[in-house]
Amino acid sequence: MTIGIDKVKMSNKNIRKIRSIITIIIIILFWEYASQTELVRKSILPAPSTIVKTFFTMISSGELMGHIGISILRVLEGFLIGAILAIIVGILCGLYKKVEDYLSLLIGFLRPIPVLAWTPLLILWLGIDEASKVALIAIGTFWTVLLNVVSGIKGTDKKLMEVTSMLEKDKRTLLLKVILPSALPSIFTGLRSGIDMAWRSVVGAEMIAASKGIGFLITYAREISQPDVMIVGMICIGIIGILIEKLLAFCERHLLKWNISIIEN
Template structure:
């Protein structure tokens, strides 16, 4: 009897382990599939570097770049540079998003504000990012204020555009339903307009964060003494391609992590939608 019960338990546990294995794979499927091409490219790059197809003084092998990152970590300088860049991006992102939410909501909701403000905002949006650098240095010097302001400017425009587009794209029939139920303006805004425009707003946040990471490079060229952008300049001046590419790698990794956090927030916030992404 004891042997039979053990056999039954083994048979019952086997499908259970298979279900757990399938669930684990399904949960990590995005990361598993998403890492195939990058790992393949890194492998090809490493083989080409070791075979001498790629000149090491122009494009070092991935192992050399990883070694450079570990050496900075062991020396205690890596965390300082990464932390400084993260701080600048975070503060600039928050300030840019706050300004975009306030102005974008007013422009999207009130037609008078759109006629007054939108032409000016669109004109400013056409100005290249680097054109702001000398002006901000003149106004605020080369300290943190000018760097954070430049990042906030980069974040502002995509968030603003998506908020305005999201609010103005709300189905008019939904507004009419709110009027039938006697919603006040505040209730219409809270129960109809904000949920309906949320998808566009969240896309704007991700776009703004991506531009924030781009603008921080320009910001840290403005006389910085710390940060990943500063390491790019140091690598260029000392002719250290491994330092330059290590900085680029760190930008890519940290940028991807922060974007994944926003994407997770987007998925949770929009779980009520009957969309294709929620069915996957």
């Protein structure tokens, strides 16, 4: 019976994927038709076939991979810094009420400030080199991950904590075997949202002050009227975002299995 249900679920999942692919194919076909018949000016929206040619030309020249590599490196650096700090602060706020009390007003004041609003100040403090861009990405990542970490820790099953307390387990055991495993799904939700924000931040930073990167590529292409290059840059951002999302989902599935084994032990 269980095998039959699993097959039905897999079948439904495949059907949903096929539907989403069909939507993309229809859009591309209509887009190509509109461009070739000049319903839309090619100078504004080039045909998909033109964009594909531009993509492979930039790949073969190495230009595109150079910009992508720089952006990925910036994202990874900023994301790791922001996520690690957010997890540490989130754990402290979730576990200790006094820490949350001391930081609540500061967090409430700083969190609504748009990430790009920090750009002029960071450039003034850190210059236009890598440090300001990495710092901007770290800020964008920090708030998204922090809120999910705090939410996950506060959502820990009180009964599990009571049982651990009754068994006279120390705080380290409580944290590693009860609180963190319970908060792991929420933490991963924060990480997945955080990497999305990290990409938004790096593109914004590169559009304002950079000589390399996907954001710079898009901005420079706009200045010299190359919409096909702009769209190639946007497509690359989308593809990389999907790949990173899949990677985090893969890690989440495996860590949640480890999570269950920890709770059972």
